[in-house]
Amino acid sequence: MPANNLIRPDPEHTGEPNRQCTCPSPLGGGSPHCDDLDTATLQLDTDSPTCALHPSSMAVRKQQAKQRQFELLQRHQQQLLRRKPDPFEAVRVLPSKTFHLYTGSRFQGKQRSGSHSYDVVVDIKHVDLDDSFLCGYLHIKGLTEEYPELTTYFEAEIIGPKHSFFTRKWDADELVDEEHWTLFRPFECLSSSVFYGRDKHVDKGEGRASKCTYRHHYDSQTYEHRSEDVVFMRWKEHFLVPDHQVQGISGASFAGFYYICYSKVTGHISGFYYHHSSEKFQQLLLAPVQERSFGSVEYR
Amino acid sequence: MTLTPHEVAVSQLATDQVVPLDRIKSLRFIKNNIIGNKTKKDLYIQLGIVSRLQDIISVKDDKDSQLKIQAVIVLGSFAFGNESNILALANSGVVEPLLNCLNPSGDPKLIEAAARTLNAIYASPKVSRQQLFMGNHLHVLVQLLDTFSSKHRPGQEIVQVHTAELVASILARCCETLEQQMQIADSGAIPLLMRLLASGISKSQEAALGALAALVKDNPELAQVIAQMRLEKGERPAPFILRLVRDKSPTMRLAAATCLTYLNRAGVIPEHDGDIMLIVLPILVKMLQLTGAVQETAPQVLAHLIWESENMQKAVCDMEAIPKLASIISQMDEEDNVYGIVGQKDKLKENSLLALAAISQLKEDCRKQVIEAKVLSHIVSAMSHPAVGVRAAACQCTRSLSRSVKNLRTSLVDAGIENPLFQLLSDEDLGVLRSATATLCNIVLDVSPMKKTIMERGIVAKFVRMISYGDNVVRLNTVWAIKNLVFEAESEVKENVMRQFGYNNLVLLLNDSEPAVQEQALNLVRNLAHKREHDIEQVFRGLGNGQLLSIIEEKLSWDDPRLLEHALYVLVNIATGTEYHKQSILKRQGILRSVLRSMNHESAAIRVASIWVIINLTWPDDKVSHSVHECVALLRSMGFEDRLLALDTTDHDLDVNNRVKTALQHFLMDQQQYGHNNNVSGVPSDQTGSGIGRHGHSSSRYPDPQQQQDISPSSSSSSGDAFGGSAGSAMDTTHIVTGGSGAGGHDRR
16 A cells, blocks of 8 residues: 555545545645655554544544553453462662753763862762662762773762761761851751751851750751752762772772762752861862753663 | 282272271271381382272262271372372372262261361362362362351361361462452352351461461452451451461461461551551561471561562561571571582572562662672572572562662672573573563663673573563563663664664564553663664664654553653654654644643653653754744644743642743744744644733743844745645645755755
């Protein structure tokens, strides 16, 4: 059957050989656009008139497709009824996607250490917002001669229901936490509630720490990263990529961790590296690499 | 030639022997000889005793039940604890006469003996259950559960109770399929089992729990029926069983926990979620330290209970179940090495592996604990275990553990799972094949160093065979693996995969009878058409332009949100392609309408996806700015801009809101460049607002109205015809389409 049969009104079916179907179509009326370039369109045809004047019209085909789907669904449901569910069928972990944080997203920028500045690229590899978790690769260029490009695997603790602002490990006590979190401007409004409780006994204009006689612990129950414009995290590097068994690298270390602040709106990430014996406040500044195309993967 | 006493005994069983007393004597002699003696059992079977016994129990004469009873007991003795003997009995046809012995008017002792022997025979899952469900047998059997019936005979109460317990056990063993469950339920067994459950006799209660558990296992319908019943005092079964779960007998505790587990998984006792977590879970974990049958079954029940629940997995983790399971598995490996006894505790190993798979399925913290328990090497060696159940369970473990970038990059590579896994992809057992293909999905992810090596071994060539294997799960796993494999892959990899796999196979999967397979196939198309124009073009060529978009159009009209989301993202990705690719979307009014409809979908993720389609279609591009304008005009005429403006004020999802702003920006840019003159006539719009209203709305939205005076597009001649005119000819249309294609530097011919 020539492709044209699908495209022109078929006089046999309409019974009105001279009557043109005049349904409007996006690229002009009269007759639909022909896609004669493609012979594979014979089975599952291409565009056709949007009026119901002839059998290959969109309306009829849609109806048929709907019917087919309905039957398929019914058959499927019957099958489900007849067979018992497998109790050990893998439970799906649907990948999380929020703004620029999703499997496959990438950020680019720099890390500043004293007068030096290094190019950094971050690839996000997995995001599980339910578990307040994400992980990825951190590529840094020019850090040492041995490794002109160094890649590490890192895991993030997203501050929220599961992880508090208080680190309580990795040699970071509350003072260290405060020292770093308060470097982020978006943290300002959280600072007093996280470190000094919610009561407003501290005057905004004055030094808060000196005025405060006791500390309240921040109630993590009230803080949920999903409803925030800004997401705070801790990024901890674990091993080198590709060879995870490489132990020390001379001239570089990833023993510390980053305090991270990510803005959903701008996509920017800023961070400060902390390790008790490293130079303080090495800053990470990243911007998202604009993506308009999205693949997707899922664990099985 | 002298006969051995055994031969004499067998010969005396012949029915033509007139003195029944001799026959009973012989039977007693044989019984005493074979108890616990496998060699003697084998000897008698070789002497052809089974058919003699069968003759005796098949006699229709009920006058002398003693002989029959003894024969039935001897048969039971053969069946006990030896599967090959069971099969020998079943194959020689003893099941039917044994079922006939259950006749309720007969001697209660004979009924009890027959039930006991049948129970021993049905211990083997290999024995056909068919006869039980034929004729009147099931009905007769179920009536024997009724120890309170008026038919009961004085002095026989204990026998009747024992019989009822045995019958409950038989029912539990003959309750595998959905049909069997339903037939047993229809036979009226459930109320009688409830009475047995409330009888207060421990053994009876245990037996009733076993049968009830078998009835509700993976059967939400029956679970609902049973959960809603009332015991004699008006109590529901679940709280009653919860008391039994604290019984002093471990077997009772296990039976009760099993029953509650199945009720819980069926979702019919939500009011007891807390009890399950606080009472049943710790009891099951403690059972791991017992021995024998309870220890063997407990991990399987545990796996069943926690399989879908993150919270329970976490709780079990906190109860230190992982080290316990790990030591069970590693100790067994050591014993195997020392004594060379493989196969004795296969079930315990299988169930323990399954429990580990369950615990580590959803939580990264739990996976970490499994790795730290140093059990991975044992899991990997179990992948090559002779027992299929162990192999499948080990694979389930690696599947759970491989749901982690970290494990994929480190421990799983170090433990060398790749070799055994590759072997298992050719396994003959369906269960193994299913779990191996599931694990494969994670092993071929881009973060896995094993991806490259497993591809070099020719995994792609196996895919075609795997989808034609004829099993839904294997097919689903295969297409899942392919889509994971091509994610973010180089163009050459994608082309290589599709050359071997074939687009014709992809089309079959896109129209598969299983919606889950369709979803993954659509996801595969999405990943194939991801990132590069070249890749998009390959999909266009592979599937054929018309076919690709027809498939997408069809999937968009489904109500399944997962199909919808992937279909939308296929469009998002195609819309980053050449002008030709974009035009092929724009030509499809059906697709555009579906996109427009999806912008109001209840799922924010789908709204975001549909807006991305618009963002990409209207993406400002210097090279082809004119065709972008045509596209904007078309979309505007169909009401997209209005829909976006409405979302801008009503949609409070942050992600949606940001995307809406980007899309509106594109419309604004177009308006600033060309003015807002495409108040086209004749183009259908499912918006109710008129062009004027729209205009007014827009100007209040947009801060910069200075360019709003009508500036006619410089080349309005063709665009006006193409997008606005209703009387254009087919020639014109074709011209525009190919023109658009040319403008994008793309030549299809």
